[in-house]
Amino acid sequence: MKEYFEKWAKKKVWWDWDNYSGIFLLFLIIIEIITGFSLSFYYEASPEGSNESLRYIMNSLPYGWLIRSIHYWAGHLIFIFLSIHIFLKILKKKFVKEYVVEWSTGVGLLILSVLWFMSGRYITWSQNSFWEITTLSEELNELPILGKYIRLFIRGGESVGSQTLTRSYVFHILFLGILFSTIAFFHFKSIINRHTDTSEVSKKSFALYLIDALIIMFFLFSLLLVFSVFLPVELPPPADPYAVPEKIDVFWFIYPLYKFYTLIPKHIFFIHRVLIFSIACSIILLSFSALPFIYDEKKKYLANFLHIFFLFFIILYSGLSLLRVFL
Amino acid sequence: MEFETKESRRSILNKVIIGFFSLSALIIGIPLIRFLFPPSQIIEKRGRKMPVGRLKDIPEGSSKTVLFYGSPVMLINYGGGIKAVSAICPHMGCFLVWDERSGQIKCPCHFATFNVNGNVISGPSPEPLKTYRVEISDNKIFMVKE
Numbered sequence: 001m002k003e004y005f006e007k008w009a010k011k012k013v014w015w016d017w018d019n020y021s022g023i024f025l026l027f028l029i030i031i032e033i034i035t036g037f038s039l040s041f042y043y044e045a046s047p048e049g050s051n052e053s054l055r056y057i058m059n060s061l062p063y064g065w066l067i068r069s070i071h072y073w074a075g076h077l078i079f080i081f082l083s084i085h086i087f088l089k090i091l092k093k094k095f096v097k098e099y100v101v102e103w104s105t106g107v108g109l110l111i112l113s114v115l116w117f118m119s120g121r122y123i124t125w126s127q128n129s130f131w132e133i134t135t136l137s138e139e140l141n142e143l144p145i146l147g148k149y150i151r152l153f154i155r156g157g158e159s160v161g162s163q164t165l166t167r168s169y170v171f172h173i174l175f176l177g178i179l180f181s182t183i184a185f186f187h188f189k190s191i192i193n194r195h196t197d198t199s200e201v202s203k204k205s206f207a208l209y210l211i212d213a214l215i216i217m218f219f220l221f222s223l224l225l226v227f228s229v230f231l232p233v234e235l236p237p238p239a240d241p242y243a244v245p246e247k248i249d250v251f252w253f254i255y256p257l258y259k260f261y262t263l264i265p266k267h268i269f270f271i272h273r274v275l276i277f278s279i280a281c282s283i284i285l286l287s288f289s290a291l292p293f294i295y296d297e298k299k300k301y302l303a304n305f306l307h308i309f310f311l312f313f314i315i316l317y318s319g320l321s322l323l324r325v326f327l
Numbered sequence: 328m329e330f331e332t333k334e335s336r337r338s339i340l341n342k343v344i345i346g347f348f349s350l351s352a353l354i355i356g357i358p359l360i361r362f363l364f365p366p367s368q369i370i371e372k373r374g375r376k377m378p379v380g381r382l383k384d385i386p387e388g389s390s391k392t393v394l395f396y397g398s399p400v401m402l403i404n405y406g407g408g409i410k411a412v413s414a415i416c417p418h419m420g421c422f423l424v425w426d427e428r429s430g431q432i433k434c435p436c437h438f439a440t441f442n443v444n445g446n447v448i449s450g451p452s453p454e455p456l457k458t459y460r461v462e463i464s465d466n467k468i469f470m471v472k473e
Binding site: 031035038041048060061063064067070210211218221 | 344
């Protein structure tokens with residue numbers, strides 16, 4: 001055992017955390033699918049029944065509170081490990097051209113994860129989620145040409161109601177699930193192909209790799225249980241369309257984006273901020289996903305700039321969003 | 328002194344992996360099975376309680392007719408509480424109406440009258456009206472199937 005730990009210390013295990021964090025993400029997503037599938041047996045997607053069914057799950061069913069808490073905490077842990085995963089992948093320059101499939105599918109999975117989490121928040125049909133979706137769709141309505149169609153698509157009608165909830169539910173359990181699994185399949189397929197081709201992993205003992213992953217995964221599983229048992233998720237207050245809340249608590253991972261959005265004046269030269277914000281976000285996301293094509297080792301200055309810029313961006317963004325959790 | 332072990336590294340590793348997955352499966356599996364297959368009395372409880380309206384929709388002295396498991400039920404806010412009685416007259420099956428002025432339920436067909444608790448005051452009705460249990464939480468009215 002001592003020998004094993006010495007080996008473990010020597011090989012700087014943190015350096016491999018880009019791969020480990022990926023394994024944990026897979027593990028957490030499997031947990032999310034299992035618990036989510038179980039919760040869907042009892043959940044009722046209607047404005048009247050949503051809160052009531054959650055109350056039934058948590059108060060009446062055996063271990064209902066635990067299953068829902070695990071589902072909730074695993075969702076949050078996904079974004080912590082996602083931040084670590086992206087940071088280390090950038091640090092280790094795993095965005096160069098040979099990693100193009102992993103990188104672009106990874107960016108897709110990141111966007112889908114955020115949407116997955118947000119649709120999960122909406123289906124609790126709490127006061128916060130109701131007003132979040134109302135405000136979001138109202139703001140998107142200001143987009144030229146497409147705005148009103150996006151608003152109608154999100155709401156499923158003129159007002160936020162049962163149609164909106166049904167859409168969020170279908171998105172959460174069906175559409176995003178299928179899309180995520182499809183992209184994840186190509187993500188993992190590319191990883192497996194690389195490891196069998198270049199035997200990157202076989203340089204070190206695969207068994208040691210597996211033991212490391214198992215130990216940390218066991219630790220992660222315990223952490224998930226500790227969070228779920230000692231900080232069980234509470235039942236949110238049900239949506240009240242007649243009572244406008246003083247403030248909306250947005251999802252912590254997108255909080256920096258939201259804060260930045262609120263700082264922009266509503267109109268800049270008669271252009272609504274939602275258009276400016278959408279263009280800025282699209283540029284950042286596009287350049288982020290196109291990094292394997294932009295990055296060129298031969299152009300040293302540009303390469304260094306891009307590397308440092310995205311590293312700094314990830315640290316700043318994750319730091320700001322994590323600050324939101326603790327403050 | 329050296330220990331001689333018959334087991335290879337691979338078999339130990341296999342045992343560790345099997346142990347990890349068995350333990351994890353046990354920790355999450357037992358609650359999951361209990362959650363998916365709860366005792367029958369818990370399942371039966373569900374679906375008996377149904378939201379039928381908001382408290383503010385029925386001001387003091389007024390009534391509202393709702394459908395509860397396919398039967399029309401009259402919710403009456405009278406005397407400081409919500410009462411739920413069948414909206415069908417037991418005599419000939421006519422729809423009953425709430426008379427706000429007299430505080431009585433009346434049948435427009437053969438003039439049977441009932442009080443707010445469903446008891447017959449006058450008229451041809453052979454039996455009192457069926458009553459239902461009502462629960463109020465968060466300003467919402469729930470009806471409970473007995």
